[in-house]
Amino acid sequence: MIQRIGILILVAIAILVRSAVGGVLPEDRVDVLLHSFDGGGVTIQGPSVLVRKQFAQKFSVSGNYYVDKVQGASIDVITTASPYEEERKQWSLGLDYLHDRWMLNVGVIDSEEPDYSAKTFSFGVSQDLFGDLTTVSLGYSLGHNEVGRRGDPTFREPMDTQSYRLGLSQILTKNLLLGFSYETITDEGFLNNPYREVRYLDPSSPQGYSYEREVYPRTRTSDAASIRLRYYLPYRAAIYGEYRTYSDTWQIKGNTFEIGYTHPHGGWLFDGKVRFYDQPRGASFYSDLFPYANSQNFMARHKELSIFSSQDIRLEANYDILKGGWKFVDKGTVSIVYDHMLFNYDDFRDLRVTGLAPGTEPLYNFDANVFQVFVSFWF
Amino acid sequence: MRTLARRRPRTALGWRPLALAALMALSGCHVEPWVKPYERDHLADPVMSFDRNPVSSVYTDHVHEVREGSRGATGSAGGGCGCN
Numbered sequence: 001m002i003q004r005i006g007i008l009i010l011v012a013i014a015i016l017v018r019s020a021v022g023g024v025l026p027e028d029r030v031d032v033l034l035h036s037f038d039g040g041g042v043t044i045q046g047p048s049v050l051v052r053k054q055f056a057q058k059f060s061v062s063g064n065y066y067v068d069k070v071q072g073a074s075i076d077v078i079t080t081a082s083p084y085e086e087e088r089k090q091w092s093l094g095l096d097y098l099h100d101r102w103m104l105n106v107g108v109i110d111s112e113e114p115d116y117s118a119k120t121f122s123f124g125v126s127q128d129l130f131g132d133l134t135t136v137s138l139g140y141s142l143g144h145n146e147v148g149r150r151g152d153p154t155f156r157e158p159m160d161t162q163s164y165r166l167g168l169s170q171i172l173t174k175n176l177l178l179g180f181s182y183e184t185i186t187d188e189g190f191l192n193n194p195y196r197e198v199r200y201l202d203p204s205s206p207q208g209y210s211y212e213r214e215v216y217p218r219t220r221t222s223d224a225a226s227i228r229l230r231y232y233l234p235y236r237a238a239i240y241g242e243y244r245t246y247s248d249t250w251q252i253k254g255n256t257f258e259i260g261y262t263h264p265h266g267g268w269l270f271d272g273k274v275r276f277y278d279q280p281r282g283a284s285f286y287s288d289l290f291p292y293a294n295s296q297n298f299m300a301r302h303k304e305l306s307i308f309s310s311q312d313i314r315l316e317a318n319y320d321i322l323k324g325g326w327k328f329v330d331k332g333t334v335s336i337v338y339d340h341m342l343f344n345y346d347d348f349r350d351l352r353v354t355g356l357a358p359g360t361e362p363l364y365n366f367d368a369n370v371f372q373v374f375v376s377f378w379f
Numbered sequence: 380m381r382t383l384a385r386r387r388p389r390t391a392l393g394w395r396p397l398a399l400a401a402l403m404a405l406s407g408c409h410v411e412p413w414v415k416p417y418e419r420d421h422l423a424d425p426v427m428s429f430d431r432n433p434v435s436s437v438y439t440d441h442v443h444e445v446r447e448g449s450r451g452a453t454g455s456a457g458g459g460c461g462c463n
Contacts, residue, residue, distance in 0.1 A: 031434035050434040132410030174418040183451035224452035232421040246449035254449035
């Protein structure tokens with residue numbers, strides 16, 4: 001795999017060293033967003049503020065502050081632990097530098113929660129080619145994480161992650177855009193959840209099963225590739241679609257399909273899309289019910305690693321405000337985004353239903369409502 | 380005296396991608412844009428943006444990533460976790 005990454009990078013660098021026209025820095029803007037996720041017994045809310053500003057004509061700096069406030073009890077927590085509240089705060093800072101034919105960017109992200117801290121450094125380069133018809137980008141991220149466990153101050157496990165990204169944006173016709181992304185991510189360290197448990201058959205237990213801690217491998221490498229298309233319709237609207245394929249060394253496979261439509265009307269911009277996610281193969285060490293205690297070296301009962309599918313229907317509306325500008329603000333928008341998500345698990349059973357033989361409980365499913373409300377100003 | 384031919388080590392993809400890359404890098408060939416700059420007004424319209432609101436797309440990617448086995452190739456550089 002390393003050889004494959006090396007060849008990809010060499011090919012991309014070779015393309016980049018050819019002469020081409022330089023890029024354009026991102027627009028100056030401020031976004032203030034409130035988000036809310038409610039589903040599966042969990043509520044997650046918080047703000048996100050993103051500011052981006054150009055300076056010295058060649059630089060653009062961006063900063064983001066993001067909070068997740070988690071309350072409630074997911075199905076894992078209901079069956080094996082107590083409800084909890086916790087908060088994750090994340091800061092990020094980025095810098096873009098436009099020089100001649102290159103756009104370079106560096107970034108740092110710091111995420112903190114009581115039992116998990118993560119620091120990520122990223123570097124990227126992109127360039128427009130072939131009369132600005134093509135944009136090629138390369139990226140690399142290095143993350144260091146520290147996993148803790150509530151109630152156990154001595155528990156501290158490291159986890160390191162690296163990401164290699166290759167992107168391509170291509171003008172195909174005067175009405176059609178294509179985007180392609182490829183990303184390899186490698187993890188090494190403590191990869192499982194320090195709280196989650198697996199269940200195994202135990203005739204001595206009144207319910208017929210007992211629990212023990214999950215054990216994951218200490219490495220994971222994944223490959224994902226996506227392709228997206230966007231087409232301009234004759235009456236000023238757009239239709240778009242995306243497909244992503246995923247596989248990893250834990251034997252998980254995933255496919256994502258998305259199709260949507262964007263339609264402006266007066267000062268409004270409406271967007272609607274549907275997204276289908278299918279995970280036809282779960283982790284090789286996943287089981288909803290293990291035959292006995294310590295039956296494998298690696299064991300997981302994390303529903304996200306099982307076989308399942310999900311559907312997401314999205315409705316979005318953006319409305320222009322401050323059309324003539326106000327003081328140093330050129331324009332603004334108010335936006336609301338609503339997602340309704342459905343999750344159906346094929347190999348994860350609902351243990352809230354008791355009195356049945358282990359392994360015959362109904363399969364678990366849940367739905368979620370996700371709201372985003374935000375204002376954006378360009379200046 | 381008999382000479383032994385040296386066998387080159389085989390690689391999964393061989394030398395061809397590297398040769399192709401080198402050729403692209405060194406050729407300096409000029410590609411005539413088939414969509415001229417003055418024909419790109421539709422493409423510059425906000426309805427054609429892949430990422431119209433980055434603050435929203437980063438959040439959406441995070442919502443999906445923590446609930447799915449898949450990750451990556453979304454176009455945004457994530458960080459942190461909040462996965463456990």
